[in-house]
Amino acid sequence: MNVFEDILFLFNSKVHNRKFVRLNFLEAGLLFKTARKSPGDIIEIGTKIGGSAVLLAAAAQDNNKIYSVDIIPHRSRLKGVRLDKITPKKLIGRINFIVEHSTKLAKRWRIKMGMIFIDAEHTPKALSEDIDAWKPHVMRGGYIAFHDIAVAGTKRGIKQSKQLHKVVKKKLPNWIVEGQAQSLLVLKNPE
Numbered sequence: 001m002n003v004f005e006d007i008l009f010l011f012n013s014k015v016h017n018r019k020f021v022r023l024n025f026l027e028a029g030l031l032f033k034t035a036r037k038s039p040g041d042i043i044e045i046g047t048k049i050g051g052s053a054v055l056l057a058a059a060a061q062d063n064n065k066i067y068s069v070d071i072i073p074h075r076s077r078l079k080g081v082r083l084d085k086i087t088p089k090k091l092i093g094r095i096n097f098i099v100e101h102s103t104k105l106a107k108r109w110r111i112k113m114g115m116i117f118i119d120a121e122h123t124p125k126a127l128s129e130d131i132d133a134w135k136p137h138v139m140r141g142g143y144i145a146f147h148d149i150a151v152a153g154t155k156r157g158i159k160q161s162k163q164l165h166k167v168v169k170k171k172l173p174n175w176i177v178e179g180q181a182q183s184l185l186v187l188k189n190p191e
């Protein structure tokens, strides 16, 4: 079983610490905790470089599989430092990287999931489509985690954040708030 300390390098690499993983420390803690208690396999929507997929791989129970999908192949090379070179093999080797559009993948998906981490395009339309596509695949007691759901600071950011929350509330009215850390929201499926 891996521990949070195994992935501290993601936040302490020579390149800027948010290049490999687009999460800050509090968000990473909540995501880790949720992935650890996931009752089944985990899929991430939005790989980017792959840092958060590594975090999920470190957190997940040994019997749960990890998938990460992106429309663009995950860029393992960044400013001369390769994520797959600095990440322990036992972690990177756990991740099933998929290159496909998330909603297209959802149509042919057959596995009931313990956790979905939605971190793709942060527009109300894209979020709404991802929820519609992936909600049926979450098992009872499973989770959906949303990143960048609260974009504070600018007027535009606050407006966007309100719109995204509205989408989540409308699409998942009975889901229970399991946790929130800055811009990460985790809901639990009660159905």
Ligand SMILES: C[S@@+](CC[C@H](N)C(=O)[O-])C[C@H]1O[C@@H](n2cnc3c(N)ncnc32)[C@H](O)[C@@H]1O
Pocket: 020, 021, 022, 023, 044, 045, 046, 047, 048, 049, 050, 051, 052, 053, 069, 070, 071, 072, 100, 101, 102, 103, 119, 120, 121
């Ligand atoms: C914010 S980044 C993901 C960051 C990553 N989860 C992390 O924390 O390190 C968003 C990614 O979602 C991908 N993306 C956007 N829309 C998508 C879709 N419909 N299906 C799959 N990937 C998508 C983008 O190509 C981009 O790499």
